[in-house]
Amino acid sequence: MSIDSISISSFMTTKIVTEAEDQNIHSASRKMYENNIGSVIVVNNEKNKRAVGIITERDIVRILGQMEPWLLSSPLSTLMSKPLITMTSNGSLRDGIQTMYSKNIRRLPIVSCKEKSDQIVGIITDKDIFRVLMKNQNLVQSLLTDNMMAQNIQTLHKRFAEYWFGDVLIHRK
Amino acid sequence: MSLNPTVRVKAAMNRRMITLDKGLSVKSAIKLMVKKNIGSVVITENSSNNPVGIITERDILKSIAYRRVRPEITKIEEIMSTPIMSVEQDATLGDAAQMMIKKNIRRLLVKQDNKYVGIITQRDLQKLMTDTIRALLIM
Numbered sequence: 001m002s003i004d005s006i007s008i009s010s011f012m013t014t015k016i017v018t019e020a021e022d023q024n025i026h027s028a029s030r031k032m033y034e035n036n037i038g039s040v041i042v043v044n045n046e047k048n049k050r051a052v053g054i055i056t057e058r059d060i061v062r063i064l065g066q067m068e069p070w071l072l073s074s075p076l077s078t079l080m081s082k083p084l085i086t087m088t089s090n091g092s093l094r095d096g097i098q099t100m101y102s103k104n105i106r107r108l109p110i111v112s113c114k115e116k117s118d119q120i121v122g123i124i125t126d127k128d129i130f131r132v133l134m135k136n137q138n139l140v141q142s143l144l145t146d147n148m149m150a151q152n153i154q155t156l157h158k159r160f161a162e163y164w165f166g167d168v169l170i171h172r173k
Numbered sequence: 174m175s176l177n178p179t180v181r182v183k184a185a186m187n188r189r190m191i192t193l194d195k196g197l198s199v200k201s202a203i204k205l206m207v208k209k210n211i212g213s214v215v216i217t218e219n220s221s222n223n224p225v226g227i228i229t230e231r232d233i234l235k236s237i238a239y240r241r242v243r244p245e246i247t248k249i250e251e252i253m254s255t256p257i258m259s260v261e262q263d264a265t266l267g268d269a270a271q272m273m274i275k276k277n278i279r280r281l282l283v284k285q286d287n288k289y290v291g292i293i294t295q296r297d298l299q300k301l302m303t304d305t306i307r308a309l310l311i312m
Contacts (some may be wrong), residue, residue, distance in 0.1 A: 057234050061234075065207035
């Protein structure tokens, strides 16, 4: 197993919670809370479910922070993040990590790689990435060993140490 | 987390606890979260520094979902999460992660000698891990 051979589809969440774009903050909040999740995918209508955006827990708190009562009844289409950044289900764990970081997002909806549609088939979050890495400690270990052999070993080692052995270094000070 | 048994909570925790009094309005908590770009505020009582609860984005989401709240009027103590869940600062990150999973929570206050000294979140743990991996991937 390597970071390139683990496919997104093997660990993505396939239960997608959606809300129609003409609904409001209250209904989106309810869907998130009842499903114990931090975001809902916004779709253009409940029938064909074409994904048009996403709204997160943090977005909602920010919207409330504006203290404009009319925002609470505004349609999600005017409040959501768009366009939706997605990835295809045949991507790898590496692709997923890199897309999230380069776009600075924590939730990545996955679209089918088969048909040319914008049908959402899953979603991955930073938490899913964390879980899959935790479950595959061998993978992490081999990744470290391989890279430790690389030429820029000093930089690498330093960065690794900063992250994971921080308190050892702190104690030495 | 067996990879890094030496890393302790105190190395990764945030030592700056953002607090508010439980008698203040939910509006003030929302404002502070937005201003500081944080997902929770630690709640104290009677202007002491002793935490009695925590208010999170999820608490606010819940109250908005069911329209129970008028942010200007509702007090924080009516919707905050209690009791405080905490971990010792010398516990390992693995211990903290396990406790979060077991209790299904995303934040723990950090204790040293019966005093609260910081906060650590699930996201802090995730970020540590994925940042490390990412650092390796790009090199």
